[in-house]
Amino acid sequence: MTLKNHVANHVRDIPKSGIREFFDIVAQEKDVISLGVGEPDFDTPWHIREAAIYSLEQGRTHYTSNLGLPALRGAICNYVQRHFNVAYDPRTEVIITVGVSEALDLALRALLNPGDEVLYHEPCYVSYAPSVTMAHGVAVGIPTRAEENFRLTAEALKKRITERSKVLMLNFPCNPTGATQTRAELDKIARLCIDHDLIVLTDEIYSELTYDQAEHVSIASLPGMRDRCVFLHGFSKAFAMTGFRIGYACAPAALTDAMMKIHQYAILCANTMAQDAAIEALEHGAREVANMRREYEHRRNYIVRAFNELGLPCFQPVGAFYIFPNITSTGLTSREFSLGLLERKKVACVPGPAFGPSGEGFVRCCYATSLDQINIAMERIGEFVQEARK
Amino acid sequence: MDELLHLLRQNARTSNENLARELNSTPTAVAERIARLEEEGVILGYQAVIDVQRRAADVVTAVVEVKITPERGGGFDRLANRIAKFAEVQSCYLMSGGYDLLVIVEGRTLQEIAMFISEKLATIKGVLSTATRFRLKTYKENGISLMRDEKHERLAVAP
Numbered sequence: 001m002t003l004k005n006h007v008a009n010h011v012r013d014i015p016k017s018g019i020r021e022f023f024d025i026v027a028q029e030k031d032v033i034s035l036g037v038g039e040p041d042f043d044t045p046w047h048i049r050e051a052a053i054y055s056l057e058q059g060r061t062h063y064t065s066n067l068g069l070p071a072l073r074g075a076i077c078n079y080v081q082r083h084f085n086v087a088y089d090p091r092t093e094v095i096i097t098v099g100v101s102e103a104l105d106l107a108l109r110a111l112l113n114p115g116d117e118v119l120y121h122e123p124c125y126v127s128y129a130p131s132v133t134m135a136h137g138v139a140v141g142i143p144t145r146a147e148e149n150f151r152l153t154a155e156a157l158k159k160r161i162t163e164r165s166k167v168l169m170l171n172f173p174c175n176p177t178g179a180t181q182t183r184a185e186l187d188k189i190a191r192l193c194i195d196h197d198l199i200v201l202t203d204e205i206y207s208e209l210t211y212d213q214a215e216h217v218s219i220a221s222l223p224g225m226r227d228r229c230v231f232l233h234g235f236s237k238a239f240a241m242t243g244f245r246i247g248y249a250c251a252p253a254a255l256t257d258a259m260m261k262i263h264q265y266a267i268l269c270a271n272t273m274a275q276d277a278a279i280e281a282l283e284h285g286a287r288e289v290a291n292m293r294r295e296y297e298h299r300r301n302y303i304v305r306a307f308n309e310l311g312l313p314c315f316q317p318v319g320a321f322y323i324f325p326n327i328t329s330t331g332l333t334s335r336e337f338s339l340g341l342l343e344r345k346k347v348a349c350v351p352g353p354a355f356g357p358s359g360e361g362f363v364r365c366c367y368a369t370s371l372d373q374i375n376i377a378m379e380r381i382g383e384f385v386q387e388a389r390k
Numbered sequence: 391m392d393e394l395l396h397l398l399r400q401n402a403r404t405s406n407e408n409l410a411r412e413l414n415s416t417p418t419a420v421a422e423r424i425a426r427l428e429e430e431g432v433i434l435g436y437q438a439v440i441d442v443q444r445r446a447a448d449v450v451t452a453v454v455e456v457k458i459t460p461e462r463g464g465g466f467d468r469l470a471n472r473i474a475k476f477a478e479v480q481s482c483y484l485m486s487g488g489y490d491l492l493v494i495v496e497g498r499t500l501q502e503i504a505m506f507i508s509e510k511l512a513t514i515k516g517v518l519s520t521a522t523r524f525r526l527k528t529y530k531e532n533g534i535s536l537m538r539d540e541k542h543e544r545l546a547v548a549p
Contacts, residue, residue, distance in 0.1 A: 023547040036547035043542055126549045175549075298397065298412035305411050348546055375408065 014130045018354030022338065026348045033377045035365040036348040038175065040240040040321070042295075042368075044277075045288040048239060051280035055273040062272060066264040067256075068096025068248070069275045075282040076248055080233070084204070084218040086226055092253040095260055096270045096278075100205050100234035100247030101127060102263070104169075107201050107230045107249060108135040110258035111167055119160055120169040121152040122356030123176055123324070125203070128169055129356075138164070143358040146326055149315045150179035154188035161196050168198045170219060173206040173319020176355045176364035180210065180319040183217045190222045199255075200229045205247075206320040208238035208289055211297045214318045220250075227252050230259075237320075238289050239281040244274040296321050299367040299374060306378040307365075310385050321368040324352065328361045330388040338363055340388070345380035394423055395432070402436040439532045448498045451480075451525040454507060455489040457518040466490060469516050478506045489521070500524065 004012070026032060043049075067073060073090040081087050088094055097103040104127070108118065114136040120128050122141040132139040142160050144150040152170070168189075172181045181189075193200055202219050210216040220229035234247025249259060300323070304316045307325045314325035327337045334351035341347050349366075352359025367374060393413055397404060406417040406424070413420065427433045442449040458469050466484050470491055474482040481494040493511070497503040503522070512520050528536055 017549075019547060019549050023545065026546045032546055034544075034546040037544055038548040039544060041544065294393075294396070298393075301414045302408065302411040305414075350547060371408070371412070 010133055010136065014133055017126055017130075019126050019350060022348075022350060022354065025339070026342060029342060029346060029348075032342065032346045032348050033369075033373050033380070034348040035367070035369065035374075035377055036350045037366050037368060039242040040237065040292065040368045041370060042240040042292055044240050044244070045281075045285060047284060047288075048241065048277050048281045052244075052273045052277040055276035060272050060276060064096075064269045064272050064275060066260055066269055067094065068270055069272075069279070072096060072275050072279050072282075075279050076250070079282050080231065080250055084207070084216075084231070085221040086218060086229075086231060086250070088231075088250040089253070093256050094248055094250045095256055095263060096275060097234075097247045097249060097263065098267055098270050099236065099245045100203060100232050100249075102267065103230075103232045103234070103247050103249035103259075104128075104201060104203060105131050105135070106259040106262050107232070107251070107255070108132055108137060108167070109262050110255065111135075111199055112137040115164060116166040117162060117164040118167040118169060119157065119165055119198070121150075121171075121174075123150070123174075123352060123359035123362070124169075124356055125171055125175050126355060128171075137167070140165070141356055141358075143356075144177070144179065145358070146313075146315070146324075146362070149317070150174060150177035150324065151181060151185060152189065153185060154192055157189060158192055161192070161198075165196060165198060167201060168193060169201045169203065171203040171205075173210060173216075173317070175206065175320055176322050176350070176352070176359070177324040178317025178320045178322045180214065180317070181217065181219075183215070186217055186219050187222060190219055190225050193228060194224055198228070200225065201232060202229055203232045205232070205234055206237050207233070209293055209296060209321060210319045211293070211300060212318055216319070230255060235278050235281055238292075239285050240292065241274075241277070241281065244271070244277060246270055246274040246278050296367065299369075299371055302371060303365065303367045303374055303378065306374075307381075310378075310382050312381075312385065321366055323365050323367065324359075324362050325365065326361055327363055330385055332388055334360055334363055337388075341381065341384050344387075345384045347377045347380050347384075394420065395427070398424075398433070439534055441528065441531065441536055443528060443536075450497050450500055450503055452495045452497075452503050452507075452522050453525070454493040454495055454511065454523075455485075455521040456491040456493055456511070457489045457520075458491060459516045459518060460490075461516070469514070472514065473511065473517075476506070476510060478503070478510075489519075495522075 073094045076094050077088045077090040108131055112135045117138045117140050118132045119140050121144045129139040142156050207216045220226055220231045230249055230251040232249050235241040307314050312325040312327055314323045338351040350364040352362035406420045409420045410417045460466050478495050480496050483492045485492050495503055
């Protein structure tokens with residue numbers, strides 16, 4: 001019996017992830033230097049791991065409240081107030097989730113009626129469009145362009161707003177482009193959201209990884225925006241805690257309560273020892289975060305210059321740990337470039353279209369890997385580019 | 391700390407070209423800055439960090455806590471410098487607390503170090519007492535862990 005017909009239509013119609021497909025190919029190769037990862041190369045700082053061990057030792061192996069440990073919710077609200085300048089009530093306005101991915105899913109499911117339109121900028125994180133589809137919404141991508149350093153402009157946003165527009169998803173600093181927003185542009189976007197009564201899901205998972213001492217502005221901190229924003233964040237990137245699967249959403253009580261209904265039945269609560277580790281991260285992790293940020297910044301300087309020297313232009317992003325160079329001068333498509341580079345030179349990067357149609361002509365390279373590896377990878381990419389241009 | 395010094399402390403063998411890339415600078419500018427730091431005595435030297443247990447079994451290390459009498463006009467400095475001059479002394483620090491100088495001494499054998507301390511160090515005028523402790527095993531050296539952690543697996547491609 002073929003079960004294909006039994007799969008729900010809206011799930012069946014979701015295309016296979018471009019990343020997944022590429023992962024399967026890379027998995028067959030040996031000794032690959034990978035610039036295709038989406039997580040820090042640092043192991044979780046020891047004091048945070050130690051806190052998780054201590055939690056286990058203390059027998060903290062039971063459920064927590066649905067919203068998450070009160071101590072963690074308190075620590076999160078302090079942290080968000082201090083770093084993002086937005087105040088939330090730890091009792092009713094924050095929910096701890098299994099990674100920020102769950103928080104995003106909860107928000108969409110809590111907000112969307114079938115057919116509601118969700119605006120998002122692309123290229124973007126791979127789960128955005130499918131998550132909207134799975135929540136029965138309609139994903140409306142807004143292309144961003146290399147000429148504008150992949151920023152979302154209020155102008156481009158305005159063109160896509162319709163009667164059915166309900167939600168705007170933002171992710172700055174952005175995976176895969178490293179794009180960040182200026183306060184001035186966010187102000188204009190905020191004004192549009194207020195005028196058109198849009199709810200904003202703002203995924204700021206990379207915000208601690210902002211370089212050049214640039215200011216990270218949360219749209220939730222702008223006048224009139226707190227009450228129409230779901231602020232999404234987590235521990236994976238800044239604290240190198242991807243495997244802990246711990247994130248959170250902060251939102252006005254009515255929205256938090258709606259998200260909580262889904263969370264309590266689907267998940268019950270996030271992992272208890274991961275929550276304990278997260279408290280340690282917030283309270284004592286600043287120094288390690290600063291160290292990692294400094295390391296990433298050096299690598300970014302290195303890799304951006306190296307790509308530009310090869311004639312594969314890319315702007316110097318101010319956030320996250322990705323660069324998104326333009327590879328069209330090689331005469332190859334993104335897919336041909338990535339496959340060729342992998343097969344011939346054993347270097348993995350991700351083709352831009354995996355993150356949306358506007359990614360064609362680009363590849364995503366992650367510099368969360370040691371400088372020695374980046375060095376070798378760049379030599380090999382140099383050889384590959386020369387051969388391709390012949 | 392200064393970004394260049396930070397990178398050199400991590401790996402002093404990084405080429406000027408690569409340092410320049412990391413710091414958004416030029417190799418010439420990096421070379422000039424390094425030369426100046428050397429001249430100013432900020433950079434004292436470049437050494438390999440070695441696990442002596444593996445390749446240099448004939449190295450014995452002791453830390454010696456030394457109490458000395460400070461001198462009018464010179465405090466601890468004259469005597470400390472005198473102690474530091476011995477080739478056996480790897481490092482010498484003035485400390486707060488129950489003793490004055492912490493002296494790290496290297497020798498080929500336990501006896502050699504014991505002789506150095508009893509004959510040279512302890513007999514200097516102004517040295518009141520010494521307490522010697524020998525190193526048995528190294529777990530971390532200059533910030534580098536000697537536990538060879540296996541590299542943890544990351545997915546080669548991830549979103």
